[in-house]
Amino acid sequence: MLLTLLADWGYRVEGTEDGDSAVALCHQRPYDLILMDVRMAGLSGIEALKEIKAYNPAIPILIMTAYSNVESAVEAIKAGAYDYLTKPLDFDDLKLTLERALDHTSLRDENKALRVTLAASFDPGGIIGSSPPMRQLLDMLSTIAPSEATVLITGESGTGKELIAKALHANSSRKNGPYVAVNCAALTETLLESELFGHEKGAFTGAERRRDGRFQMADKGTIFLDEIGEISMTMQVKLLRAIQEREVQRVGGDHAIKVDVRILAATNRDLMHEVELGRFRQDLYYRLNVVTLSLPPLRDRVEDIPLLATHFLKKFASKNGKQVKGFTPEAMDRLLKYPWPGNVRELENGVERAVVLLAGEYIREQDLPSAIALSGAGASPAGVNIQDMTLDEIERVAILDALEGAGGNKSETARKLGITRKTLHAKLQRYGVQ
Numbered sequence: 001m002l003l004t005l006l007a008d009w010g011y012r013v014e015g016t017e018d019g020d021s022a023v024a025l026c027h028q029r030p031y032d033l034i035l036m037d038v039r040m041a042g043l044s045g046i047e048a049l050k051e052i053k054a055y056n057p058a059i060p061i062l063i064m065t066a067y068s069n070v071e072s073a074v075e076a077i078k079a080g081a082y083d084y085l086t087k088p089l090d091f092d093d094l095k096l097t098l099e100r101a102l103d104h105t106s107l108r109d110e111n112k113a114l115r116v117t118l119a120a121s122f123d124p125g126g127i128i129g130s131s132p133p134m135r136q137l138l139d140m141l142s143t144i145a146p147s148e149a150t151v152l153i154t155g156e157s158g159t160g161k162e163l164i165a166k167a168l169h170a171n172s173s174r175k176n177g178p179y180v181a182v183n184c185a186a187l188t189e190t191l192l193e194s195e196l197f198g199h200e201k202g203a204f205t206g207a208e209r210r211r212d213g214r215f216q217m218a219d220k221g222t223i224f225l226d227e228i229g230e231i232s233m234t235m236q237v238k239l240l241r242a243i244q245e246r247e248v249q250r251v252g253g254d255h256a257i258k259v260d261v262r263i264l265a266a267t268n269r270d271l272m273h274e275v276e277l278g279r280f281r282q283d284l285y286y287r288l289n290v291v292t293l294s295l296p297p298l299r300d301r302v303e304d305i306p307l308l309a310t311h312f313l314k315k316f317a318s319k320n321g322k323q324v325k326g327f328t329p330e331a332m333d334r335l336l337k338y339p340w341p342g343n344v345r346e347l348e349n350g351v352e353r354a355v356v357l358l359a360g361e362y363i364r365e366q367d368l369p370s371a372i373a374l375s376g377a378g379a380s381p382a383g384v385n386i387q388d389m390t391l392d393e394i395e396r397v398a399i400l401d402a403l404e405g406a407g408g409n410k411s412e413t414a415r416k417l418g419i420t421r422k423t424l425h426a427k428l429q430r431y432g433v434q
Helices: 002-008 019-028 045-055 067-079 091-106 110-114 132-144 161-170 189-197 233-245 271-276 282-288 302-319 329-337 343-357 391-405 410-417 421-430
Strands: 034-037 061-066 083-087 151-154 179-183 221-226 261-267 291-294
Touching: 019 034, 019 045, 034 045, 045 061, 045 067, 061 067, 061 091, 067 083, 083 091, 132 161, 132 291, 151 161, 161 179, 161 221, 161 261, 179 189, 189 233, 233 282, 271 282, 302 329, 302 343, 343 391, 391 410, 391 421, 410 421
Parallel strands: 034 061, 061 083, 151 261, 151 291, 179 221, 221 261
Antiparallel strands: none
16 A cells, blocks of 8 residues: 555655565665564564664664554664654655655755754854764864863874864864964974974075964964874974973074964874874873864764765865766765775765766766775676676776775875785886876
C-alpha cells in the first residue's frame, strides 16, 4: 500500500520485507530516505536502523510503530532515527514528515545548510558544520573568543585551523586590531627570526633597511603562529621569551620592544609526544597550551559533508560562471563513504575539480576524483578497471589520486600514502609524472 501511495506522490520507491535485506540494499545503492517498521522478521527495525546508521549516518530513517508501543519509537530516536510515525498512519502527517526529512537532506534552506546558529554575539565566519563535534567546538569557541587566553589549535592537515584562528580574532575584543598570520614551517630559522621579530639595517646580508617583525605588526591585535611544531629548538627559546615577557628584540638590535598581542598557535603534531622525544620545549608547550581546541577530522563529522560540499559547489560554480544544480544521490553517497585523509581541504579540491570539468547540471560519481568515486563502490569509475591493470599501473593511479586529493602538496601526499617524500619523488620520476 505504501509503495503505491508514495509512487502516486511522485517518489521513486523500492520495497523490501525485512531488516536484513534492508541493510543489504543500503550497502548496494544510496537512498534519500528509509521508511521502516519496528517489528519485522529477522533483524528488527531498531537493529536494522543501527546497522544502516553505522554504514551511512547521513540517511534519514523514519520509524513506524504501533501507538501502544511508543517506547520503541523513543529507542529509535536515541539510535539515530530522524522521526517516528504511529500506526495506523495518518497520510497527511506522513506526507509532511517525508517532505520535511527530504527537504533537510536536499539542503534547500541555504541558511540552515551553510551556517551554524550560535549566540547572536558570536559570528562563526566561514565555519560550516552542525554535527555534534562541530557544535561542541563552536560552543567552546564562543566561550573563549572574548578572552585574552593563548590558544593552541590542534588537528590534522586540512581541518581548517586557520579558519578557527580567524574566528577567535573576529569575536575578540581585539577584532578592530590587526590579525597577522605566520607559517612557521615555510621559513628557515634565520628568516623566521627576522620575520617574527624584525631586523636592524645591516644585521645580515641583504638587510638594507630596518624592518618591523610580525609581532610588532600585530600590536593591539592577534598573531597566529601556524605549524608551531616545526620550529627549531633555538627559535623555541627566543619565542618563549617573547611570549613570557611580551617583548621582542630585532635581529641586530640592542633594545627590547614591548608588544601587546594575543597569541594563537596551531599544529598537526602531538606536541606532548614531541616534548617526550625532546624535540619541543616543555616550558614553551605549557605557555602555548593555556586552552586547547582540537579540530575533528572530516571522517568524524560525516553529517557535515553535504553542507560543506554544497557550499563549495556554489562557491566554485559562481567563480567559474557555471550553472550547477547539485550532486546526484550516487555522487553524494561516494562523498559520504570516502575516508577523507586530506579532510576539508581535500573535499574542497575535489568539488572544485568536479565543477571545473563538469559538462552537465549535476555532479555525478564519475565526475569526482577517481579515489572518491571508487569509495564504497563495487565497480571502478568510468574508464578505470583495475582488473585489467598491472601492479605498477595500479600504484601509479593510487599515487596520482592521492596527489590530486592533496591539491598537489607532495608532503601531504607522502603522508597519506605512508611513504617518505623522497620515495614519492622517486616514484613520480619512475612513472614519468611531472
